[in-house]
Amino acid sequence: MKILVLVRQVPDSTTTIKIRPDAKDIERTGVKMVVNPFDEFAIEQAVLLREKRPDVQSVTALIVGPATAAEALRTALAVGADDGMHLQDDAFTALDELQMAALIAAVVQGGGYDLILLGKQEIDLDSGQLGPALAEALDWPHVGATVKLEFAADGKSFVARRRIEGAEEVVQLALPAVVTADKGLCEMRYPSLPNLMKAKKKPVKVVKAADVPGLAEAVGRVGGTALHTFQPPPARPAGKLIAGEPDQAAKELVRLLREEAKAI
Amino acid sequence: MTNDILVFAEQRNDVVHPAALQLVMPAKALAATTGGKVVACLIGDKLDNAMAAVEKTGVDRIIAVSAPQLGLYSAVRYRTALATAIANVEPRIVLLAATFMGRDLAPRVAVKTQAALATDVVELTISGDGALDVRRPVYNGKAFCHVSFPEDRLAIASVRPNTFSAPAGGSGAARAALAYTPGPGDDRINVQEIARSAGAVKDVTEADIIVSGGRALKSEDNFKILYELAQELDAAVGASRAACDAGYQPHSRQVGLTGKTVTPRLYIACGISGAIQHLAGMRGSKVIVAINTDKEAPIFKLADYGIVADVFKVVPALTAEVQRLKG
Ligand SMILES: Cc1cc2nc3c(=O)[nH]c(=O)nc-3n(C[C@H](O)[C@H](O)[C@H](O)COP(=O)(O)OP(=O)(O)OC[C@H]3O[C@@H](n4cnc5c(N)ncnc54)[C@H](O)[C@@H]3O)c2cc1C
Ligand SMILES: Nc1ncnc2c1ncn2[C@@H]1O[C@H](COP(=O)(O)O)[C@@H](O)[C@H]1O
Numbered sequence: 001m002k003i004l005v006l007v008r009q010v011p012d013s014t015t016t017i018k019i020r021p022d023a024k025d026i027e028r029t030g031v032k033m034v035v036n037p038f039d040e041f042a043i044e045q046a047v048l049l050r051e052k053r054p055d056v057q058s059v060t061a062l063i064v065g066p067a068t069a070a071e072a073l074r075t076a077l078a079v080g081a082d083d084g085m086h087l088q089d090d091a092f093t094a095l096d097e098l099q100m101a102a103l104i105a106a107v108v109q110g111g112g113y114d115l116i117l118l119g120k121q122e123i124d125l126d127s128g129q130l131g132p133a134l135a136e137a138l139d140w141p142h143v144g145a146t147v148k149l150e151f152a153a154d155g156k157s158f159v160a161r162r163r164i165e166g167a168e169e170v171v172q173l174a175l176p177a178v179v180t181a182d183k184g185l186c187e188m189r190y191p192s193l194p195n196l197m198k199a200k201k202k203p204v205k206v207v208k209a210a211d212v213p214g215l216a217e218a219v220g221r222v223g224g225t226a227l228h229t230f231q232p233p234p235a236r237p238a239g240k241l242i243a244g245e246p247d248q249a250a251k252e253l254v255r256l257l258r259e260e261a262k263a264i
Numbered sequence: 265m266t267n268d269i270l271v272f273a274e275q276r277n278d279v280v281h282p283a284a285l286q287l288v289m290p291a292k293a294l295a296a297t298t299g300g301k302v303v304a305c306l307i308g309d310k311l312d313n314a315m316a317a318v319e320k321t322g323v324d325r326i327i328a329v330s331a332p333q334l335g336l337y338s339a340v341r342y343r344t345a346l347a348t349a350i351a352n353v354e355p356r357i358v359l360l361a362a363t364f365m366g367r368d369l370a371p372r373v374a375v376k377t378q379a380a381l382a383t384d385v386v387e388l389t390i391s392g393d394g395a396l397d398v399r400r401p402v403y404n405g406k407a408f409c410h411v412s413f414p415e416d417r418l419a420i421a422s423v424r425p426n427t428f429s430a431p432a433g434g435s436g437a438a439r440a441a442l443a444y445t446p447g448p449g450d451d452r453i454n455v456q457e458i459a460r461s462a463g464a465v466k467d468v469t470e471a472d473i474i475v476s477g478g479r480a481l482k483s484e485d486n487f488k489i490l491y492e493l494a495q496e497l498d499a500a501v502g503a504s505r506a507a508c509d510a511g512y513q514p515h516s517r518q519v520g521l522t523g524k525t526v527t528p529r530l531y532i533a534c535g536i537s538g539a540i541q542h543l544a545g546m547r548g549s550k551v552i553v554a555i556n557t558d559k560e561a562p563i564f565k566l567a568d569y570g571i572v573a574d575v576f577k578v579v580p581a582l583t584a585e586v587q588r589l590k591g
Binding site: 123167 | 281340401412469530544553574
């Protein structure tokens with residue numbers, strides 16, 4: 001079994017988001033970038049399978065992003081991925097999510113992968129499109145928002161639990177397949193310093209637009225949305241602090257929720 | 265391509281998801297601009313009750329794709345069925361609810377039908393050039409952005425639940441049925457069961473009101489006071505990551521960046537400090553209440569109503585007051 005894990009670099013979740021004066025993007029200078037939290041679950045799951053199952057030949061980590069994104073790739077390698085693929089080209093920055101799926105499909109097609117693991121969504125644009133879109137582009141089945149993955153003994157099929165409203169769907173699939181990770185699947189181990197050093201020696205292949213045959217056609221078939229302006233969230237009216245003893249305050253809150261906010 | 269707007273009316277067990285009925289309002293507004301009709305598409309096995317509920321929202325036409333193999337959701341079967349409906353209607357715009365099903369299905373259908381897609385949108389308009397233009401939260405609600413669609417291809421958008429309300433009082437929609445012809449490989453996802461979480465408590469993604477608890481609750485047992493209030497309010501119980509990691513509540517109840525994103529009518533945060541990653545999951549709530557002993561807790565910056573006091577005193581008093589008013 002050959003596993004591919006997708007990684008994305010995103011602003012740290014504690015970042016204060018400031019919008020640029022031209023409203024075309026957020027301020028990016030000085031923003032701390034980290035591995036997308038949902039991708040951490042995907043990386044750990046891939047490495048766990050590699051460690052536990054003798055039939056797992058390799059784990060490759062793939063990222064699409066600028067030169068600085070190599071750092072996120074190195075984290076995946078330090079946790080246990082064997083090699084990396086860095087899709088790095090100015091031409092890639094203009095792609096929307098569906099076109100990104102078309103690009104990645106074109107790159108991994110024929111690569112002999114059996115399982116693609118990725119996060120259910122990234123926490124910058126919060127799109128959540130890539131997993132299902134990539135599966136469709138490859139004509140593979142997928143499971144989204146997976147919280148549990150159990151392989152059959154022969155390593156050819158698996159049972160996954162996927163989160164839905166108030167329940168979990170239990171689904172069975174055969175490889176090849178795409179699986180997107182939700183919280184609960186597993187927690188990524190902290191990469192140790194020696195492993196971070198070793199990761200620097202692991203092979204990373206850089207892929208340019210010119211290396212991807214049929215890219216323009218594949219990308220031209222789908223998507224084409226454009227982000228044009230950013231705004232801060234609508235301001236919330238100043239809150240009311242309700243004073244008094246707990247009993248009194250509780251009564252007053254219920255009154256306000258009924259009469260003023262009409263929320264209950 | 266027609267000027268019609270197609271709404272995917274998600275259902276499970278012949279019950280339409282409330283968020284799917286909420287799509288009809290923006291669909292009608294878009295149709296008024298494009299000069300088209302609002303067509304609802306239902307996919308499943310038994311659909312009578314679901315179709316009746318959709319009809320009440322006043323859509324112009326209802327298309328049902330029903331087959332025994334569509335009884336349970338499967339990403340591949342449903343994308344084939346929805347793509348069939350899209351080929352039949354040739355709409356300009358397709359709307360889905362950004363539910364677990366909608367988020368899973370929309371990207372597959374978009375690739376299959378060579379469309380463009382935006383997810384989790386909160387505002388939809390037709391721009392000067394006739395293309396769809398939407399607004400959606402990004403950076404977990406810390407900003408919003410406008411997304412424009414290309415004019416020359418099908419536009420698909422999933423809409424954030426509870427952004428619009430469902431219209432009522434409609435009737436007389438034209439009805440049609442479309443056959444489901446399984447595509448090659450449609451049987452590759454085999455849904456074995458739907459495992460309900462223990463107990464009949466609502467999930468945070470299903471509820472209009474959420475009572476949520478943090479580390480301050482100190483034990484699973486103490487969460488009982490939140491469940492009592494939730495029962496009176498017909499609410500779901502949520503929790504912070506600190507509470508879930510400590511084992512007070514299952515991870516399925518976690519609200520936040522790595523938990524669930526919720527947009528209820530009312531969110532009551534009990535003993536939750538309001539860390540940025542928690543706010544990421546609930547800042548879209550209509551009304552926010554915070555109960556916390558620390559008046560500097562960041563949650564108060566977001567709250568519409570705050571009480572600086574002990575949750576163990578305030579929450580039971582709230583429960584008693586709601587009970588008293590119900591009589
Ligand atoms: C990548 C990442 C992802 C994360 N994802 C999430 C997520 O999805 N959801 C999430 O919630 N967090 C998430 N976190 C964690 C987050 O940073 C906080 O640690 C967490 O939200 C804190 O939970 P809390 O408010 O319950 O606990 P605390 O921060 O410890 O707050 C407890 C609060 O209770 C108050 N209190 C104590 N006793 C009482 C009392 N008797 N009565 C009233 N108030 C009282 C205190 O004043 C305090 O404000 C994430 C963190 C990271 C780094
Ligand atoms: N530029 C990228 N490079 C590699 N993987 C990505 C990239 N963008 C998104 N992904 C993967 O796709 C998942 C879902 O992303 P999205 O659909 O953009 O929310 C992420 O969690 C990543 O695992």
